[in-house]
Amino acid sequence: MKINKKIIEELTNYLKEFNLTEIEYGEGSSKIKVSRAQSSSSLISEIPQNKKSIENKNKDDSFKVISPIVGTAYLASEPGAKNFVSEGQKIKKGQTIMIVEAMKTMNHVPSTKDGIVNKILVKDGEAVEFGQPLISFK
Amino acid sequence: MFKKILVANRGEIAVRIIRACKEWGISTVAVHSDVDSEAMHVRLADESICIGSHQPQNSYLNVAALMSAVNITGAEAIHPGYGFLSENAHFAEIVTKNGIKFIGPSAELIKKMGDKIEAKKIAKKNGLPVIEGSSESVKSITEAKKISDQIGYPVLIKAAGGGGGKGMKVVKKPSDMEELFAAAKLESKKYFNNDKVYIEKYFNNPRHIEVQIMSGKNRTVHLSERDCSVQRNHQKLIEETPSPVINENVRSSLLEKTVKMVEKIGYEGAGTVEYIYENGKFYFLEMNTRVQVEHPVTEVATGIDIVKEQIWVANTGNTALTQNDIVPTGHVIECRINAEDPSKNFQPSPGLITVCHQPSGFRTRVDGAIFQGCKITPYYDSLICKLICQGRNRTEAIQRMLRALDEFVIEGIVTTIGLHKKILNHEKFINSDFDVNWLAKETFY
Numbered sequence: 001m002k003i004n005k006k007i008i009e010e011l012t013n014y015l016k017e018f019n020l021t022e023i024e025y026g027e028g029s030s031k032i033k034v035s036r037a038q039s040s041s042s043l044i045s046e047i048p049q050n051k052k053s054i055e056n057k058n059k060d061d062s063f064k065v066i067s068p069i070v071g072t073a074y075l076a077s078e079p080g081a082k083n084f085v086s087e088g089q090k091i092k093k094g095q096t097i098m099i100v101e102a103m104k105t106m107n108h109v110p111s112t113k114d115g116i117v118n119k120i121l122v123k124d125g126e127a128v129e130f131g132q133p134l135i136s137f138k
Numbered sequence: 139m140f141k142k143i144l145v146a147n148r149g150e151i152a153v154r155i156i157r158a159c160k161e162w163g164i165s166t167v168a169v170h171s172d173v174d175s176e177a178m179h180v181r182l183a184d185e186s187i188c189i190g191s192h193q194p195q196n197s198y199l200n201v202a203a204l205m206s207a208v209n210i211t212g213a214e215a216i217h218p219g220y221g222f223l224s225e226n227a228h229f230a231e232i233v234t235k236n237g238i239k240f241i242g243p244s245a246e247l248i249k250k251m252g253d254k255i256e257a258k259k260i261a262k263k264n265g266l267p268v269i270e271g272s273s274e275s276v277k278s279i280t281e282a283k284k285i286s287d288q289i290g291y292p293v294l295i296k297a298a299g300g301g302g303g304k305g306m307k308v309v310k311k312p313s314d315m316e317e318l319f320a321a322a323k324l325e326s327k328k329y330f331n332n333d334k335v336y337i338e339k340y341f342n343n344p345r346h347i348e349v350q351i352m353s354g355k356n357r358t359v360h361l362s363e364r365d366c367s368v369q370r371n372h373q374k375l376i377e378e379t380p381s382p383v384i385n386e387n388v389r390s391s392l393l394e395k396t397v398k399m400v401e402k403i404g405y406e407g408a409g410t411v412e413y414i415y416e417n418g419k420f421y422f423l424e425m426n427t428r429v430q431v432e433h434p435v436t437e438v439a440t441g442i443d444i445v446k447e448q449i450w451v452a453n454t455g456n457t458a459l460t461q462n463d464i465v466p467t468g469h470v471i472e473c474r475i476n477a478e479d480p481s482k483n484f485q486p487s488p489g490l491i492t493v494c495h496q497p498s499g500f501r502t503r504v505d506g507a508i509f510q511g512c513k514i515t516p517y518y519d520s521l522i523c524k525l526i527c528q529g530r531n532r533t534e535a536i537q538r539m540l541r542a543l544d545e546f547v548i549e550g551i552v553t554t555i556g557l558h559k560k561i562l563n564h565e566k567f568i569n570s571d572f573d574v575n576w577l578a579k580e581t582f583y
Contacts, residue, residue: 070488071516078328102516103486125193
């Protein structure tokens with residue numbers, strides 16, 4: 001089938017005009033489907049298969065460990081206990097950096113690399129979103 | 139009757155309590171955390187007050203904020219629901235001292251039953267069979283080994299202040315004792331701020347059976363039993379009544395002994411006495427001094443509104459029920475719908491419910507707090523609603539439940555609806571050939 005760029009362009013314009021996420025157009029035996037990648041702003045989060053945090057490179061270029069799940073962040077295993085990590089501390093990949101609690105389930109968040117902690121970016125007890133940076137490295 | 143009741147809870151149980159109050163013309167006060175301002179219980183109540191931030195200790199467990207809410211609104215009584223402060227003796231005491239009625243038993247009884255060693259002593263003294271094991275807390279490893287040798291392995295180490303499986307360790311052989319004893323003590327200290335532990339004989343294939351009671355100064359009655367043996371990590375998933383595995387002799391003995399015990403301790407309100415059942419014998423496990431999640435199973439079977447009866451007893455001191463009034467009919471099953479993904483090891487699934495269609499129809503009840511557009515936040519329990527179906531017999535109850543589960547549409551989050559269908563269609567469930575450890579061994583996904 002010959003691809004008709006004009007039709008695609010026209011359909012794309014309709015997407016924007018009517019604020020649609022998907023549009024399908026058929027003529028005879030050929031069909032063209034144009035769809036916009038959905039902006040995932042939803043609360044729904046998934047822990048990656050290997051349960052490791054996703055690495056994130058931000059504009060400031062420092063390496064950050066981000067939250068794999070939406071929930072409440074805890075810097076220590078219990079109130080009054082020593083924090084898992086502190087600023088300036090040398091840590092290893094796989095080491096627990098904090099706990100994110102979701103629906104009474106405690107999820108240990110491991111560091112995704114070896115390095116020195118530059119800043120802890122969330123407060124104890126703070127609500128964190130999926131993908132929110134938790135700590136940054138030097 | 140009370141003119142105004144404050145509901146110190148959230149979610150489906152808060153909605154359940156508000157419904158009972160409304161039917162009796164009692165005004166209701168909902169309390170909520172900042173993230174729950176749009177929640178169902180807030181929308182249904184006559185008044186609502188924000189008592190703190192999302193973390194439970196700042197809001198639903200915040201006694202000072204709750205007492206201020208009582209002061210501001212002039213509520214005469216507090217219904218604690220289940221979980222949160224419902225079994226907190228300190229809270230019950232403060233409420234009572236302030237001249238507000240706590241809908242539940244006295245602080246003293248909550249405290250006694252909250253200490254599992256103490257509760258076991260009370261049960262034994264009042265004629266209930268208890269699990270063989272230590273009668274006091276076990277302090278040293280030497281003592282632990284001596285007791286375990288006497289009763290025989292495997293044994294179970296349990297936290298005196300515990301519940302929900304925390305601080306609980308199964309010891310299969312003597313060489314594991316040292317490590318697990320220390321771990322149980324540590325966990326108990328951590329979760330319950332009380333490192334007292336005790337040791338009991340471990341049961342390999344127990345069923346969990348419990349008796350619903352209602353008690354006033356005038357008398358104590360039972361509302362028959364519930365079988366809650368479909369569990370995962372000590373959390374119930376499906377409950378039913380009557381229990382399909384006990385015969386009439388066992389049942390009448392169980393019910394009679396339970397009523398006697400509860401009567402003797404001078405209990406007030408609704409309560410549940412939980413038992414382990416194996417090889418034709420039952421053993422006291424613990425007593426819950428509050429309304430249970432699975433109370434609708436009993437309500438549907440008996441036609442008695444347990445929450446209204448709680449309020450009645452709190453107001454008058456007496457129960458209006460007589461044992462002859464209570465005639466359970468048919469078979470009732472409840473499925474707990476949780477915002478969890480059973481295919482991913484029950485990973486929590488918070489999010490926005492984009493589509494919500496709840497089942498209805500003949501003998502079908504939904505107790506929940508969900509609606510289209512509501513947000514399931516990650517800060518609280520994953521239970522979002524309960525589906526309860528009644529049949530003339532167990533087979534019809536299963537068929538009706540499957541029909542209702544099929545009608546249930548929840549989009550935007552993952553729930554346990556699909557898992558329930560698998561369980562209810564499973565040969566082992568249909569034949570009642572399972573125990574509390576079944577789900578852990580079975581692969582559904």
